[in-house]
Every structure is written in structure tokens, then in C-alpha cells.
Amino acid sequence: MDRREQGLFGKRNRLIADLTEQIHSGRLSKGDQLPGEHQLAQRYSVSRGTVRGALDELKRRRLIATEMGVGSFVAFDGVPLDQDLGWATALADSGFSISTELLGIERVTDASLTDRFGIQEFIAVRRLRREQGDGPVSLEHSLVPAQGALAELPERGLRGDSLTASLAEAGLRADMGEQWIDTAPLDEESAELLERAPGEVFLQSVRCSTMVNGRFVEHVTSLLDPQRFQFHLTFGNR
Known part of the structure; x- marks a missing residue:
């Protein structure tokens, strides 16, 4: 890549970074229309080709959606979920009208987690998330x-109906962890709860979190509606 190409690439990345920051911060909200290509080109002193390249990347990340002949609009799917808040709060902050149905709390054992962390008994919390008017969007264990x-x-139940608050009350807060993401067909029980057909493919997230000292905090398996969720991973220096 020669210097000219590097310069164009750098301008495109700066435009992407600035618009992304505006969307993530809420300065550009769901449904807001972005300025047109000509306006963006003038504002950022770049060519319209550079603007189009930046908008294409924002569409690929599902931060915006484009209506032919109308323009580009912020899409709510691009608002990142802060998992430290818990799914319900993060979803609500991201523009969803979410309700949480507690399916059950019970004592269980898990041999693999016992082998790993030396804990003999666990509390299992099962919850179903619904978006108002559109039905279930996730099932979590x-x-x-x-x-x-x-x-x-x-x-006694969850503190304030929040598992995150209950963990905090117990002095547990995730400092680190690992997460696996794949797809899984819904079994009959999950399909009934999610109001879908058995065998329909959902995103499956398995996350195990610990404190910095290695103390176990939480292991959660989430089935997520692929029409509502996406995972965006980054790498390299930023």
C-alpha cells in the first residue's frame, strides 16, 4: 500500500471511528438519519467514495441501515450491550422494551464446574426475556x-429481581472470563418457551466469569434470537 492509499484508508477509518462513537454514545440515536454523502464529505474533508466506503462498513457492522433514495439511519442493533449491567438492563438501555420472566431458582450440582473450581453446589437461575409486542428474545440458564x-x-429470591445485584450483594463481580459462541438447534422445551419451532437454530453463548483472584462468579448459557443479537469482535492495536 502506497502513501496515498494509506492516507485514504486512514481517513476512512477515522470517519468510521467518529460515527461509531456518536452512535455508541447516543449522540446519534436509533432512527436518526445521518447527513448525506455530500455533507459528510464536506464535514470530514474526504471524497464521497471514502464516505461510501465508511457507510458500507457501518452497514456491515449493522450500526446503520440504508433506505434506497432516502438515506442512512441508525439501527438499534448497533448499540453494544454492556454485559456488566446484566442482560435486562443492557437490553433496555439499547432501545428494547424488555420484560424478564423468572422460570425458576434451584440448587443443582455440576461436575465440570466442581472439578474446575472446587465448589460442590450451585444455584441455577433460569430466565426468559421478552420484547414487548415481539415475543421472547432470549433464554438464559x-x-x-x-x-x-x-x-x-x-x-428469598433475587435482590431487586436482578441476578447482577444479587452477585454484587454477595461480593462477587466478574473481572475476567471466557466466552464461547456458536449456534444450536432448539430442543422441544426451549422451543416451547421461546415460542419457536423445535430444531430452529439460535445463537448460543456460553460464558464463564471469575474474579481477578480466580474465584468463580457465574457460568451462563444463553440462547439468543439471531434476528436480535450479533457478536462483534475486534483485534489488533486501536
Whole structure:
């Protein structure tokens, strides 16, 4: 790549980064129309070709959607979910009208987690998320240690109906972890809860989080409607 190409690539990336920041920060909200190509080209002192390349990348990331002959609009799918808040809060902050149905809280065992963390018993929390008017969007199965304040969750319930708040009350906050993402066909029970057909493919996220000292916090398996969720990974220096 020669210097001219590097310069054009750098301008395109700066335009992408600036518009992305505006969308993520909320300065450009869901449904807002972006300025036209000519306006963006003038504002950022770039060519319209550079603008088109930047908009194509934002569309690829599903940050915006384009209506032919009308323009480009911010799409809510591009708002990132802050998992530290918990799914319900993050979804609500991202423009969804979300309700959470608690399906059950019970004591269980899990041999693999016992081998890994030395914990003998866990509390399983199952929840279904619904978007108002559009039905279920996710089904989650969380395992947390049956220790300290969490040991009594089956009897007293979640603090403020929030597992994140219950973990915080017990002095547990995820500092690190690992996550696996793939697809999985819905079994009959999951399909009934999600109001879908058995065998329909959903995104499946499996996340195990710990504190910085290695203490176990949570293992959660989430089935996510692929029409509502996407995962965006980045790499390299930014």
C-alpha cells in the first residue's frame, strides 16, 4: 500500500471511528438519519467514495441501515450491550422494551464446574426475556456458587429481581472470563418457551466469569434470537 492509499484508508477509518462513537454514545440515536454523502464529505474533508466506503462498513457492522433514495439511519442493533449491567438492563438501555420472566431458582450440582473450581453446589437461575409486542428474545440458564448470601436465593429470591445485584450483594463481580459462541438447534422445551419451532437454530453463548483472584462468579448459557443479537469482535492495536 502506497502513501496515498494509506492516507485514504486512514481517513476512512477515522470517519468510521467518529460515527461509531456518536452512535455508541447516543449522540446519534436509533432512527436518526445521518447527513448525506455530500455533507459528510464536506464535514470530514474526504471524497464521497471514502464516505461510501465508511457507510458500507457501518452497514456491515449493522450500526446503520440504508433506505434506497432516502438515506442512512441508525439501527438499534448497533448499540453494544454492556454485559456488566446484566442482560435486562443492557437490553433496555439499547432501545428494547424488555420484560424478564423468572422460570425458576434451584440448587443443582455440576461436575465440570466442581472439578474446575472446587465448589460442590450451585444455584441455577433460569430466565426468559421478552420484547414487548415481539415475543421472547432470549433464554438464559445461569449457575452461581451456592455460598454466602447466594445460598439462600431459592428461598428469598433475587435482590431487586436482578441476578447482577444479587452477585454484587454477595461480593462477587466478574473481572475476567471466557466466552464461547456458536449456534444450536432448539430442543422441544426451549422451543416451547421461546415460542419457536423445535430444531430452529439460535445463537448460543456460553460464558464463564471469575474474579481477578480466580474465584468463580457465574457460568451462563444463553440462547439468543439471531434476528436480535450479533457478536462483534475486534483485534489488533486501536
